[in-house]
Amino acid sequence: MKVTDPSAARRDALARARDHAPFLRRAAEIFPEVVEAFLAQGSEVGVRAALAADDDNVGARLRRQRHGLALAVALADLSGEVSLEWVSSTLSDFADSAMDQALRTAMLERVPDAEPRGIAVLALGKLGSHELNYSSDVDLVLLFDPATVPRRNREEPGESAVRIARGFIELMQQRTEDGYVARVDLRLRPSPEVTPIVLPADAAISYYESSALPWERAAFIRARAAAGDRALGESFLREIRPFIWRRALDFGAIDEIRDISLRIRDHYAQGQAFGPGFDLKRGRGGIREAEFFTQVFQLIHGGREPGLRSAATVEALHSLGAGGRLDPHVAEGIAAAYRALRIAEHRVQMIDDRQEHRLPVDPIALDQVARLDGLADGPRLVAQLGPHVEFVGLQFDGLVSKQNETLSNDPDILRSELSAIGFADVEAVQRQVSDWRSGRARSLRSPAARNAFEAMLPTLMQAIAAGPDPGHALNRFGDIVERLSSGVNLYRLLEARPKLADLLALILAHAAPLADQLGRRPTLLDGLIDDSSFTAPPDADALAVRFLRFMGSEPFDMALEQVRRKVGERRFALGVQLLAAHRDPIVIAEGYSDLAEAAVVALSAGVEAEFERSNGKVAGGELIILGLGRLGGRALTHASDLDLIYLFDAPEGAQSNGRKPMPATDYYNRLASRISAALGTPTAAGPLYEVDTRLRPQGAQGMLAVSIAAFEAYQRSDAWTWEHMALCRARPLTGSAAAKARVRTLIENILQSSTDEAKIRADAAAMRAEMARHKPPAGPLDIKLGPGGLVDLEFTVHTLQLTTHAGLDPRLEVAIAALVDRELIDEGADADLRLLSRMLVVLRLVGAKEMEPAEQSRQLVATLCGQPDWESLLAVVDAARQRIAARWAKVKGMSDAE
Template sequence: MTAPPASRQSALDRLTANAPFLARLAEINPGDVARFLDEGTDAALARVAPPAPGDDIMRGLRQWRGRIALLLALGDLSGEHDVAATTRHLTAFADTACDAALAAAFAERVPDEAPRGLAVIALGKLGSHELNYSSDIDPILIFDPATLPRRSRDDPDEAAVRIARRMVEILSARTADGHVLRVDLRLRPHPEVTPIVLPESTAISYYESQALAWEQAAFIRSRASAGDRALGERFLAAIQPFIWRRSLDFRQLREIGAMSDRIRDHFAQGQALGPGYDLKRGRGGIREIEFFAQVHQLIYGGRDPSLRVPATVDALAALARAGRVAPDVAERLTDHYAVLRRIEHRLQMVEDQQTHSLPVQPAALDGVARLDGLADGAALLAALEPVVADVGAVYDRLVAERAAPGGLPRDDGELAAALAAAGFDPPDAALRTIAEWRSGKLRALRSPAALEALETALPELVGALGASPDPDATLRRFDTLVSGLPSAINFFHLLAAQPALARVATRILSLAPTLADALAARVELIEGLIDKRAFEAPMDKDGLLAEWAPGLAGLDYERLLDRVRDRVGERRFAYGVQLIAGSADPLVAARGYADLAEAALQVLADATVAEFVAAHGRVPDSELVVLALGRLGGRALTHASDLDLIYLFTGDHLAESDGPRPLGATTYYNRLAQRVTAALSVPTAAGKLYDVDTRLRPQGAQGPLVVTVDSFERYQREEAWTWEHMALLRARPVYGSDDARAAVARVVAEVLASPHDPGDVARDAAGMRDKIAAHKPPAGPLDIKGGPGGLVDLEFAMQVAQLAGGRCHDPRIGEALACLTAAGLAPEGIGAAHDLLARMLVMLRLTAPAGEPPAAAARQLVASACGEPGWPQLLAAHDAARQEVADWWASIRPPQQEKQG
């Protein structure tokens, strides 16, 4: 279809005024614009060819992409192309670009061979010929080791990965000319551990035996889109029984329902129509139309091949013809889909961003509306309102139709089927465990009320356990938890009333042994997660003290110890859950853990001092001061860190307290410090709080527990070893009056600022590092602290640079490294290396506390928390970071101290 010249000019005017990305392309490609105005979209597109073999592939593809993007936008805006035509053209472009990139990658690797043996399997909108205007693509790459051309010495797997990686780089790398396509390879099986391209036989085996329900849904929209298409089609033919199952069992229905729920549960923002509305994920949006079609295809497509069509609009038509969906519903959804996709394209045309949300700012919303030919944002929202409302209503009916059934069956055969459907395969072990629970033999389940609570919670609980990475192992851990409870009534009622907590509990049990142990010791910790504040950013010390104050007021000392342990345990558990949920930055959590410990120290020390004063009075003009070192001093604890403390007191050591049972100052403060340590570390009925390490005090374990500030200063100036000054670099006063803490901080600052001979510091540090290595060798390759290039080496290098340079004495490592880097005393990349290793340390303390690599199920979690797309990438980044640290430490330690051999 060719639009009138006036429509073409209007399209150009709206594009120029409201889409900066396209306006730039119009300036770069005036010939294409003129041809469009004179001859129309299709005629102009016919003159745009992809780069020829031998051309600069990176530049050629990007320039071609720019011309295609411009002309397709003009065709869309002028009405010459409808949404279906635009998405087909975009998909054809992507297919050709993938072919060209793959051919170039083969030519670079094996120039005399024709490309073969590697196929691009398109999923998502690329698979259904419905590609967005600025979409990424979601392919799975497979290869045939027998036919893939490779160099004589190349391993087939390595050759395939190199070719695939180069293809992705050609498409995704951003240059001065932009990019071609963003490529997302995370839909392949186990992306956290598998290479980016899989052998055909491995992929077939996975989809025949291990694939999940969402993967089945993803393959509804699949096709061999580029590369060796014969290989791709052979692969897809082999897994047809996985995609299209003739019998739909209970497990499949349940998992389809779970996918449906996640659409709304996981995207709460942008649900309501208005500025910021998410056209893709919002209520009544694109995703709900697509899922409406896919659910019906999954249910009926196994027996009706006519429903096996990838495109959403085609699927709706096929479902209507087959009588599976009312024709008027299919027709309305088809129309709504076109409207929503058209506006989605307008959003993406503005600046070539992969966005689906309407702008929040009125001016930006008006711009999108004018690009579509509407008057303003209000007119756009008015046009969308009936569309969104109708889609949401249709989808609501779908959700209601597949509502979950009630309790679990009691018949063994039916229960086995339900357990298998939930994910227990085989269900035998789960059958035995549930039978044991129902028998009432466990202490926690002996009463009728407990058994009733169990039955109420079982459906959701079994679903959550079955969805875990290793259902049987998670069930065993859950059984251990239940076996240790005195009563399970409240616990099971809680899980029944708060189904999300069952999912949280199973995630903890399957991914985080540290949290699982805490939950087994105090099952009521799960209750703290009901409070929405449990998932908010960690509070600082003052915020925590203010929150705790009302609940701690008036308690006697023993009850206070228990209550503080409760508060700290709940908050520490919640921080760990945030990390396991992937909702918190480990560095932010580390600061939160430290502030939590400091708040606990403040409350418990205040209470202990008050108790002690009641018995022994006060020492005149004197007070206790606590100096934190190590991770607490640096305000960066992990979940299981101990507290490195030095106790000091101000005033005259010859003074005496003024209470009913007076004590000399030294005895007074040594006993008081012992009680503060006990308040922090002794287990009570509410559990354990922190281990306290006081060995960094003057003269170490052989010296008195507490000394005066004057004695401390004299020792640090006259007797302290280099390593003690290194430890002092992370010192921070955390308890005492403002004046007392300021006095101690002054002593620390002056000691650190005193001259230190760089050579002596480096030699002493190297000797101490060697002693540590001999005494405590690294536990393994993932001992983040020990071993070459670990955090210990980093801190030694940093502390030598701080003492020798006489500057950057911030106890916080990140800030100190930034200062050293700015001063030219540390390498540029050392801050990033520290952040990566610090994040890994925090995460591994939860997921692999014994020092071994985390379980396979937890590896993607750790990688994501550390900013990496998968476990292999994290290991590579880890190795690079350790090398950065090792190089810096090697450049600092004296040559004569280096180990030989």
């Protein structure tokens, strides 16, 4: 029923309250001042009138305030001039305030003049999320600090805390002619059947760190310090946060939530069928399932993304939808259903101020609820709620429907099942499965791991059987099973996310480097549970900002490990994007490069800050790191190392200001060594990058870090032509903006200083021939080192850059475009570069011997390189290599015959 005039809407709300809700009718008679304030000035003023009720007795005052507030909030709600959030937060705010006053009163009654502190009231459930309903109990956990809780002489802290808590609960729950303040439920505390009603905070922390069940951790999604010693409560919540929000996915917790919901469905079976008598809270598709559905997705993603940890259900759904963690249509549908069901629940509770959640079975009583809501009759209310209930039920069914099918333990039946799945060599596969079931692998020794493994095995075996080389993929999965110390979470994850099993099968069949990473860190699969893994990778600057946050907020060793882990996760995700054809291999190469650049920037900053703490600074000095080769040209592959040169700029004779002053040269060489170690030393998170610094002045014999002045002198006087060719792909990655601009200008000036074209061509040709002798191609398909390969194209471009001073850009594609504009190279060079670059990026990830992929991977390689099949790819690559060879022959001054 829609009424647009506010005054008319308020009068209509009051009329419906009097006609259809006995509790509200009596409350309106008791609190005429609330009714008058509401009718005259609206909802907010009505609430203030209710809270103005006063009494010297705290309990009596709170009960009268709550009674009047129930009337004011109901009238506001029925008038339609406030939202569900307003109703819930108004009720929650009063509960917080009432608990504060009740706890203070209980403390002072026991220990007069004591400072009220030492006991924290944690709100869970709907009060915890500020979503208290109209006639709800409050789910609380009470904690105390033995050092600060008020107590009488010779009284133990625990005894005092329990007595104060009892007084607090009595004040909240006592019923008189004025009603009550709130029903208190303390059953969410640890082991409620044996523990006191208020617990020492330290003991509670120990419990949640070591013994809490998954559902208990999930309950704390909506926990907050609501009253009492809030500092104590907030400190406790900070301590247990890592045990609530797990970074590694815990599908055991998610299974537990599913099981709870199924048990609720079974227990309240009579309230499951939708219609009169339906349980709005616990029925299939009801409020509880909307909340649990939301919490499952929060548990999956919230450990890694704090922005998804909102306690309020609707707010959490919006965050999940906006963040791409939940289909926006689903998020909106669940949110709309949650609102509708909560509003209907409020109407049911307004009738008699009872904690009731069922739609009445009696038709007359159901009509009363509907008419209180402004609807014509009960059937209209049922019809309005029906689509919402069905939507929630269907979505939640998708979470709780679990395949219980497993592969048979009977060898004959198992072989038949494996054959039906699609395996050809069923004997070998059957032996592999039997070996896993023997329990010899560490990851399969616990009952939980074996159960999870058996549950996911049919899904994974189907995905592997559908691949190009099932036996090969199965062997790689066997390696992962053997290497894992604990596999329960990986196995649960694969069971819960069948699409991940398909991706894993793809990795196992084609990408040994990714399979090896998974063997070391199975949690890498966590990052692939949704489409966010396939979004466009951030650029280097954005990634560096994220990584630098770790360096500034955690101890050095922990920050270093965090960045390494993040780099490993992103490299893995980029590899999967490439393998699954979600990105052009050229874009993936740029992503690898940006990731490496961000790692260099963040780790060098962190190492430098740590180094300065021990060794001071060099006044007016700074370190500049040059990226060369594929890093400089933004063309890294999965297997690329990092070609780096360390430069420093410092005043003449400068020294560090540490306890043991060092000359700038020593200082920056030691710093550069530590940065190389941070980038290249393998850790528990796995290896990061191989660092190659041999392109520095004097190569391996020279100092690791040289001054800009020394670098310039060397490059102008002593550098070989090949060193200038390497410098064509150099770019500064770190340093101040001014220093980087200075180095870029210096490099350009050095490259433009080469004027002897004949010598440059002769040196380049000699160097290429020397390279061919000492580093021959791995095989006929070596598109990097073989004739007409990428190295020939790079030599062509760099020789043209040095002899013409055109296209002096570290990115080959940009350089080629400038050379095309000068008509120094043909337009086809860019297409040939991109084709061979795509193939190189793919082959560095897909297993290849002598640069030739295994037969089962050839179609995948062709597809990723934009060709319909392997033969077509070979044809276009051969044609491109002939063109590249001709260009190189022309540039170095040799005829085709030679």
